[in-house]
Amino acid sequence: MTADPGVDPRGRRGSGEDGGPMTADPGVDPRGRRGSGEDGGPMTADPGVEPRARSGSYEEPGDFDDFWRTTLDEAAGHPLDLALTPVATPLRTVEVFDVSYRGFGGHPIRAWLRVPRHREEPLPAVVQYHGYASGRGHPLDDLLWPSAGYAHLLMDTRGQGGAYAGGVTPDPVGAGPAYPGFMTRGIAAPETYFYRRVFTDAVRAVQAVRSAGMIDPARVGVVGASQGGGIALAVAGLVPGLRAVHLQAPLLCDIPGAVRTATDGPYQExxxxxxxxxxxxxxxxxxxxxxxxxAFARRAVAPAWFSTGLLDGVCPPSTAFAAFDAYGGPKEIAVWEYNGHEAGGPADLEIALAAFSARLSPPA
Known part of the structure; x- marks a missing residue:
């Protein structure tokens, strides 16, 4: 097994709302090696240990809050202009809507909203952000959450959608010199950086779903994997009142450390x-x-479930641990010893479904 140099070799547990563990895992090896759970499940992590890079190498700007307050205030000056257009599909149990709303700069952002066809309103909602370079895809994709009883909004990340799943949302903002990809677009200043626009779009996506009449605005959670996990974490730090957060192998965490240790993927840009x-x-x-x-984790308070694979060369596990350690709300992390960037895969989805069922209470 290869290991990230900043990963502590022992397991940890998450902290519950009362300060105690949210779950306990019997698989922690007392000799300092990460053990597997007796049932084959993930390991958890112990906040009492001190790995070499637990805190990460990140230094927060003094005007971080002012920067984001100004950014979101500017976005609030544009009308949301939410539009839901029904999409004809052969599905019998799920309805699909083509969504448009205005994000950063008043730019139009697209999304899919999928809801149970036979439902009792208002519905709990899950807002999902997709992985790097992917788009919102086809109306028949991503049926898990509506099949489980939730309204499910999948945001189309501006400028992406050229790989994995197609997208339709352009990024009309120009940028200076950049390495191929998205990680260095507009990197000369925070005001012009690509993810300033994306994170603002993502905050507005939660506002959009909360304003839809069929949805209970008090029962909304966010999820994402890789880039989507990084976006969801930013939203958790910027949007009050979320009920639950699930972050699988999140990107954009401890970026200075990740740039030095990632062996594949976007950080190499x-x-x-x-x-x-x-x-x-x-x-x-x-x-x-x-x-x-x-920084966003420090400001987040909604209960969160993290996941990381110890063989992840795209989002090194030490970066997920750094965000987990900083997280301000109740938290748990699933650690998958023999997995890479896929982390727990469908096992993580089972964790998310159970967690969101408890937190958002969907109709039976």
Missing amino acids: IAGYLATHRSEPRRTLATLAYFDGI
Whole structure:
């Protein structure tokens, strides 16, 4: 097994609302190695241990809150203009709506809203953000959450959708020199950085779903994997009143450490950019500091379930632990010893479904 240098080799547990553990795992090896649960499930993590990179290498800007307050205030100056257009499908148990609303800069953002066809309103809702370079996909994709009784809004990330699943939302904002991909678009300043627009769109997605008449605005959770996990974590730190958060192998956490340790995936774009722009590490990292999941985690209070694979070279597990440690609300982390960026895969979905059922109380 390979290991991230910042990962402590022992297990941990999450903390519940009363300060105690949310779950306990019998599989922690007392000799300092990560053990597997007796039932084959994930390991958990113990807040009493001190791994080398538990706190991460991230330094938060002093004006972080002012930056995001100004950003969201500017977005609030644009009308939401929510539109739900029914989509004809052969599905008998799920209805699909083509969604449009206005995000950062008043730009139109698209999404799918899927809801149970036979439902008792108002519904609990799950807002999902997808992985890197992917789009909202086809109306018949992503039927898990509506099949479980939730309204499910899947945001189309602006400018993406060229891989894995198609997208239709453009990013009309230009940018300066950037490494191929999205991680360095507009990186010269926080005000122009790509993820400032994306995170604002994501906050507005929660506002959109809360304003839909069929949805209970008090019962909303957010989920995401990889890039989607990083976006969901930002939303958890920016949006009050969320009921639950699930983050699988989140991107954009402890970015300085991730750039140095990731062996594959989007962080290598930042390393490639800095390999060419040798004089710009300080300015680049100063921009990225406004978008690091550690800062958002410190401000989040909704109960959260994290997941990471110890063999993940895309989002190194030490970066997930750094965000987990910083998280301000009740939390649990599932640690998958022999998995990479997929983390727990469908087992993580089982965890999310059970957690959201308890927190959002969907109709039977």
